[in-house]
Amino acid sequence: MKHFLDLAQLKRGEIAELLTLARRLEARPEPRALTGKILGLLFLNPSLRTLSSFQAAMARLGGSSFVVTPGHGTWQFETRDGIPMDGSAAEHVREGIPVLSSYCDVLGIRAFAEGRDLAADLADRQFLAMQALSDKPVVNLESAINHPCQALADWKTLDDLAVPEHSRFVLSWVPHPRALPLAVPAAILDMAARRGHEVVVLRPDGFALPGALMTKARAVAAESGGSVTETEDPAALEGARIVYAKEWGSTRHYGDADADAALRARFKHWQLTDQTLKRCASDCRVMHCLPVRRNVAIADEVLDGPRSVVLAEARNRLTVQIAVLYRLLASA
Amino acid sequence: MKHFLDLAQLKRGEIAELLTLARRLEARPEPRALTGKILGLLFLNPSLRTLSSFQAAMARLGGSSFVVTPGHGTWQFETRDGIPMDGSAAEHVREGIPVLSSYCDVLGIRAFAEGRDLAADLADRQFLAMQALSDKPVVNLESAINHPCQALADWKTLDDLAVPEHSRFVLSWVPHPRALPLAVPAAILDMAARRGHEVVVLRPDGFALPGALMTKARAVAAESGGSVTETEDPAALEGARIVYAKEWGSTRHYGDADADAALRARFKHWQLTDQTLKRCASDCRVMHCLPVRRNVAIADEVLDGPRSVVLAEARNRLTVQIAVLYRLLASA
Amino acid sequence: MKHFLDLAQLKRGEIAELLTLARRLEARPEPRALTGKILGLLFLNPSLRTLSSFQAAMARLGGSSFVVTPGHGTWQFETRDGIPMDGSAAEHVREGIPVLSSYCDVLGIRAFAEGRDLAADLADRQFLAMQALSDKPVVNLESAINHPCQALADWKTLDDLAVPEHSRFVLSWVPHPRALPLAVPAAILDMAARRGHEVVVLRPDGFALPGALMTKARAVAAESGGSVTETEDPAALEGARIVYAKEWGSTRHYGDADADAALRARFKHWQLTDQTLKRCASDCRVMHCLPVRRNVAIADEVLDGPRSVVLAEARNRLTVQIAVLYRLLASA
Numbered sequence: 001m002k003h004f005l006d007l008a009q010l011k012r013g014e015i016a017e018l019l020t021l022a023r024r025l026e027a028r029p030e031p032r033a034l035t036g037k038i039l040g041l042l043f044l045n046p047s048l049r050t051l052s053s054f055q056a057a058m059a060r061l062g063g064s065s066f067v068v069t070p071g072h073g074t075w076q077f078e079t080r081d082g083i084p085m086d087g088s089a090a091e092h093v094r095e096g097i098p099v100l101s102s103y104c105d106v107l108g109i110r111a112f113a114e115g116r117d118l119a120a121d122l123a124d125r126q127f128l129a130m131q132a133l134s135d136k137p138v139v140n141l142e143s144a145i146n147h148p149c150q151a152l153a154d155w156k157t158l159d160d161l162a163v164p165e166h167s168r169f170v171l172s173w174v175p176h177p178r179a180l181p182l183a184v185p186a187a188i189l190d191m192a193a194r195r196g197h198e199v200v201v202l203r204p205d206g207f208a209l210p211g212a213l214m215t216k217a218r219a220v221a222a223e224s225g226g227s228v229t230e231t232e233d234p235a236a237l238e239g240a241r242i243v244y245a246k247e248w249g250s251t252r253h254y255g256d257a258d259a260d261a262a263l264r265a266r267f268k269h270w271q272l273t274d275q276t277l278k279r280c281a282s283d284c285r286v287m288h289c290l291p292v293r294r295n296v297a298i299a300d301e302v303l304d305g306p307r308s309v310v311l312a313e314a315r316n317r318l319t320v321q322i323a324v325l326y327r328l329l330a331s332a
Numbered sequence: 333m334k335h336f337l338d339l340a341q342l343k344r345g346e347i348a349e350l351l352t353l354a355r356r357l358e359a360r361p362e363p364r365a366l367t368g369k370i371l372g373l374l375f376l377n378p379s380l381r382t383l384s385s386f387q388a389a390m391a392r393l394g395g396s397s398f399v400v401t402p403g404h405g406t407w408q409f410e411t412r413d414g415i416p417m418d419g420s421a422a423e424h425v426r427e428g429i430p431v432l433s434s435y436c437d438v439l440g441i442r443a444f445a446e447g448r449d450l451a452a453d454l455a456d457r458q459f460l461a462m463q464a465l466s467d468k469p470v471v472n473l474e475s476a477i478n479h480p481c482q483a484l485a486d487w488k489t490l491d492d493l494a495v496p497e498h499s500r501f502v503l504s505w506v507p508h509p510r511a512l513p514l515a516v517p518a519a520i521l522d523m524a525a526r527r528g529h530e531v532v533v534l535r536p537d538g539f540a541l542p543g544a545l546m547t548k549a550r551a552v553a554a555e556s557g558g559s560v561t562e563t564e565d566p567a568a569l570e571g572a573r574i575v576y577a578k579e580w581g582s583t584r585h586y587g588d589a590d591a592d593a594a595l596r597a598r599f600k601h602w603q604l605t606d607q608t609l610k611r612c613a614s615d616c617r618v619m620h621c622l623p624v625r626r627n628v629a630i631a632d633e634v635l636d637g638p639r640s641v642v643l644a645e646a647r648n649r650l651t652v653q654i655a656v657l658y659r660l661l662a663s664a
Numbered sequence: 665m666k667h668f669l670d671l672a673q674l675k676r677g678e679i680a681e682l683l684t685l686a687r688r689l690e691a692r693p694e695p696r697a698l699t700g701k702i703l704g705l706l707f708l709n710p711s712l713r714t715l716s717s718f719q720a721a722m723a724r725l726g727g728s729s730f731v732v733t734p735g736h737g738t739w740q741f742e743t744r745d746g747i748p749m750d751g752s753a754a755e756h757v758r759e760g761i762p763v764l765s766s767y768c769d770v771l772g773i774r775a776f777a778e779g780r781d782l783a784a785d786l787a788d789r790q791f792l793a794m795q796a797l798s799d800k801p802v803v804n805l806e807s808a809i810n811h812p813c814q815a816l817a818d819w820k821t822l823d824d825l826a827v828p829e830h831s832r833f834v835l836s837w838v839p840h841p842r843a844l845p846l847a848v849p850a851a852i853l854d855m856a857a858r859r860g861h862e863v864v865v866l867r868p869d870g871f872a873l874p875g876a877l878m879t880k881a882r883a884v885a886a887e888s889g890g891s892v893t894e895t896e897d898p899a900a901l902e903g904a905r906i907v908y909a910k911e912w913g914s915t916r917h918y919g920d921a922d923a924d925a926a927l928r929a930r931f932k933h934w935q936l937t938d939q940t941l942k943r944c945a946s947d948c949r950v951m952h953c954l955p956v957r958r959n960v961a962i963a964d965e966v967l968d969g970p971r972s973v974v975l976a977e978a979r980n981r982l983t984v985q986i987a988v989l990y991r992l993l994a995s996a
Contacts, residue, residue, distance in 0.1 A: 035695070036695040038720050038724070043405060046405060046406055048402075048407055048423055048432075052372060052400055053435050055396075056372075056435040056436060059370050059398075064723035066716045072404050073707060075955050078958070082964060085957040085958045085959060085960050086841050090955045091712055091954070091955035092958050094958070094967070094968070095974065099712070099954065099978040100712075100716055102978065103717050103720040177418050291422045291423035291424075291427065293417040294410070294415075294424050295414070295416040296418050303426070303427075311434070314434065315431075318434065379737065380764075383737070387728075388702050388768060391727075391728035392700065392702070394700070404736050622763065623739050623754045623755035624759065626742070626749045626756050626758070627747065632745075636758070646762075647766040
């Protein structure tokens, strides 16, 4: 494993091996495995879990980290090619990335979608261009269309809970004050299909996931023995073993904040409540990547109730990232 | 010692033991005591000393730290319960705290008073609610009504200077451009009473410390052989061995910034100067927790003069925090 | 070596020794040399390379770092003496520096020029006042008029490339949207003169480097066998082995942003392009300290072409800083 960019780049067996490694390092820590190694963390967007769990992961393995946050003590970054840099950005990624890469052994990069050009975001053009500028292993800390650390942590959480691989997994759109990127829904759709679930994407009209994502997920499901469908009918929750709640922007109005706002205002009742969950399986679990807007996306009663496993998911971020860093950096 | 939240939770002998431990680790450092351990630092408010001295303390003991600063590279935190999170805060403490807690071995939390509801601030409701969300030991890095690291460091500074336990200790209000919280005056009032001093709170009309704090301090003084009084008469400085200068908001106008500003404008002459100190004991020392507004709260002549021990206090922050972390984390 | 403040404080032989040490530690790392040691990093201005490479340097030597960035999670700093602090700055350097210094073994300070009073900036008054407040070794992370880490890294880059010591070195002004400080041009002028180059400062009318800097550089050159001249005639590029591009403000209008803006608007064609470089030696190299405004200061074609060594310079920041920290802190 040269980089950690996308779960789709790993074979099913490699994912299983990573999860086994995560469990092994949880049971028998190796506090000197990465002595002297350095993780560089570049955050072009805010973070809580990723920021702290990656530093903790390096520390648990005996290594070090540094954090760079353009706009907060560091020059703002320019990502566009070929333009005259006469605006507020002082540093171009064409210098910034190779320089940071030369100061560390592995570089984590967070760069959310720009949210203007759907095709560019779906192709993860900006992130892949940045990744290509690094001569060190790169970890995707969430790009325009992916969040492999979250997907891997969630896979482990499903394993921890012994959720059957072919059970019904509903990826449910939930409300948010603003249009959020597609990275997590895309990564979770792929993960659930890859694990073999009967995946249903439940979303209001105007919020369908892009066809390219659905097609790819169906191909993945075909191999794993799962399935992928989509609907706006909450009846899809019937028998669901997992409800994975996630906010995302309207794909019908991608990049049009006003039209998105007008449309999403009509779906505030999609908030996940105990009432919503009544249709689900009796042992249904509620997942979310966090941060979550309480009483907007998910009601307190759900987050504080017995079905929520959102904290277990967050704890697994640390567990799986320790394995990812170990695999990338520990000398065989 | 499970947490470090309040000096009042420690018996006199336990405080003495912590200070002895601090001296021992100063004389004979243990650079591997906390190898592999992680301190999480959550700052909901700005910091200089606490931010850097806690990281230094972990490093001196062989451990690591990570820093999370909502609003500066991390989502803003919501602390209120039961509300719909449709504003600027994306992360609720009900998720944020348990998540951070799961990534570290001890969690430091700074959360200043909201300054609106005196009863809520006096009860330290917000901080205690946050602390209860952590399943790891918590260190109070300054809450609405407490700052135990400052109080412990100041106790050590008094010991270092061999200030007699029953000497006169004047906690003197000094001016500031804005209303500051009660955390430090509350913590220092308690500490000085606990150490057995003849404590006088010297403050202008309208700035009396809340009765609950005074009553608690008097009870503490009754046990330690000290006393606690209050006055607006500068004659109280007569014979003072310590003048502890501190800014705080008007308690008469708690939460009313305009009325506070109008009132405090009348007391700019309460700035601590060499003239003020003429009444004090010849070996009087001036203390302050820092940061200090020079020539507003305390004149240059005092801070740069022989009576000031503010830098010694700040250095003792590191010394005592090493002991606190050691006590919380070092395996027996 | 007690501090690392200015290349001019080192004898030629000491610089050579530092560079030899840098190469030795690159070839044979000493990952435990600074175990338990702490570097404090105080940034009064933004940073990318310095921020990350100094943390990486400490980690490579087994030590730790903490970062303090006033205005980003830490109180704003006041540097002026004798004023009443009734503005936005809560912490005076007279407290801030000694306190930070007491928490670490070496303190790095970045404090750019204020850009108002040329004489004060040339004398590096603010930085030297801050340095004097530290009782620990201080590293200059870029002050009003110096950037010794950049100068030393660039010297190593010239050595790495085997650029002859007496070859032609053109320090060329290039455009920027705003007036930038004189620190880098001053440090590079001195470094190139010190290395023995035939230095030419190429700049438009109104952007001459201050006479004091030129005079000092000529004295240095007289000792090293080099020379220092200045011109606004691009014919100076003829035969140049190095073009060191750098942006700086108009010295004619120092501190007058409007007059500076009006003047610099006339010199946008000073952008460094392949066309500019046609006059240079065939093996000419282009240097820049970064960050660089692409297609404003230097064209893409140059930065992405074979002559640019800007990434090598940045990598050498880490290499030489490891040597500086080792020299300051490693027990003999």
